[in-house]
Amino acid sequence: MWGPGWRAPGLARRGCVLRWLGLKVCRRSTLLFALLWFGCWLVLNGMVFVHRSIFSDFCTDDKSKRILQRVCEEYQEGVLTGDLCEDLCIRGEVEYKRCLYYENGKKVMAADWRGVPVVLKSKLENFSSYEALALLEYQDTAGGPGLDEELSPLDVVFYATLEIKNSLGLETGTNITLPRLWGQRLREKERTYSRAELASLWALLQQEEYTFLRVLQDLTHHVAKVLGSCGHFYAVEYLAAGHAWDQNIFSLEELSVNPSPRAWGGNGRTWEERDMVPRVALSFLEMVGHFEHDFSHHLHLCDIKPENFAIRNDFTVVAIDVDMAFFEPKMQEILEQNCTTDSDCNFFDCVSKCDLKRKKCGSKRKNSNLQVICEKIFRPWFSPTLLGAKAGLPLQVELQRAVQECIETEGGEDVEHGRAVRQRLLGLLKQLIEEESRKQQKSAPQETQHVHTALNF
Structure with missing residues (x-):
């Protein structure tokens, strides 16, 4: 007779098989879950990497306006200057229109300056990203003139000549002048230049395109005209x-x-x-x-x-x-x-x-x-x-x-x-x-x- 605890051998073996299958399915589910979690982690990290490397430089109006606002803050602090700054930051005669493109750090925007369409450009986003003029750094370390002291442009002309030669491979001769490399506002001034003016000019000279256009625009009408600048940003004519x-x-x-x-x-x-x-x-x-x-x-x-x-x-x-x-x-x-x-x-x-x-x-x-x-x-x-x-x-x-x-x-x-x-x-x-x-x-x-x-x- 079979007692109440007795099981047929076939049923016992079937129970063992089911337990074994259940354990195997459980392990497989755990493995699949782990692989799925790892895959999701890779995708999320990849998206973060793409966002940081690509979309962080995505052209947006909000970011462009923040960049220009930072330029104006530095202008009001006396860090940078230019013949465009007053209209951009004080008078409101530079009207931002839209972001054109960002590329490898370069920022390009469309605007109206006193009703005339212009393009604002800078090779780098921040003024502080440009190499400082060694002459100004030397004066700081040597205990030279203070921030408000005006500096002679003679040494800067020498520095500018070297910069043009290095960036363009072009000998400038002896007729180079700072006003020719900058805007109308400096042409009207027959005096030495302030720290902010020299620092701004030096940031502009580190941009090959600015130097190229500024040097050549008096020699040929087949290059875009530079109309003005504020710090490291410069304005060129807007063309079709x-x-x-x-x-x-x-x-x-x-x-x-x-x-x-x-x-x-x-x-x-x-x-x-x-x-x-x-x-x-x-x-x-x-x-x-x-x-x-x-x-x-x-x-x-x-x-x-x-x-x-x-x-x-x-x-x-x-x-x-x-x-x-x-x-x-x-x-x-x-x-x-x-x-x-x-x-x-x-x-x-x-x-x-x-x-x-x-x-x-x-x-x-x-x-x-x-x-x-x-x-x-x-x-x-x-x-x-x-x-x-x-x-x-x-x-x-x-x-x-x-x-x-x-x-x-x-x-x-x-x-x-x-x-x-x-x-x-x-x-x-x-x-x-x-x-x-x-x-x-x-x-x-x-x-x-x-x-x-x-x-x-």
Whole structure:
């Protein structure tokens, strides 16, 4: 007989199996939970890392306003100054509009200064992030003049000359002056400069783009104009920049608001798009001529793309992003590096050849500004696809051939041939403008002219 505590052997074994399975399932659940927890921890930490490394530099209006507010606080404390500060911090004549972009610490914002659109820029967010002027630090440690004591600019001129030489690779000569490197407010002062003025100027000189634009704006109209500064922030003219994300290179809507006499035809007539394109192309060629022949050294553009250029109301092409522009001495220093193939000698749009015996890149650039402009801008601009029915016209065909010859000519090595190609392009574009102007004059009574909103690639 079976007692009350008796169990069949099969049931006992089944119970053991169930307990074993339950324990195994429990362990597996625990392992899965641990893996899930670890995965969530990794994801959360990854999100924190991404936030700190990327989104902390995300362009926002609130952060931009806080940055400008901090600039004004330091201005009122006498730490920094500039010809823009009074309007920005006291009179309220600088109206913040929007944040344009943050990139690798660089802050760029749009604003109106006394009703004129400007762009505010600084390479670094905080004034204290810039290297202090050694002359001022020496006076502090040596027990020199106090904070309110005015300092002689003679030593600063020497310091500024060295800074320009180091950042641009450009000899400044003996005609450099502090007023030329700063704004109108200093031009009107014939005296020594205060500590805040010298510290602010030194912060500006540490920004290659500011130095580049300030030095060149009196020599060529093909760079953006610096209008003023406050501490480490400087204001440049706001221009209609090019676009890389569609076929429109330059928007003309802003130009039609206050057209200049050069940009628009007389008697209320406006230029057709077909006339605008060669006029802007002519300005590109003029800019190339300026950059190659009108300075003490050849100026190389190593990042040629539509968004790095803009146009004024008279269709003048302007270089607005010059972070990748270098004078010849600096260019040679950049190009001369170790290599095993020619591809190792490519520095964005500036390339040289690899000397396989020395395993060293050549210090001379192989291509040219004009060659890259022909390849990246003129070729798609004058392509048969976009010209449509006009592509077969004799003048257009000759222009396409000239552009192709320009692309194939290594102007950096064959300077004379490069000049000949440029002269050919100039002649063809002028002929094209004259031809289109004659057609417009003949068709004016029958056709209604209209403004096109964009120049198309």
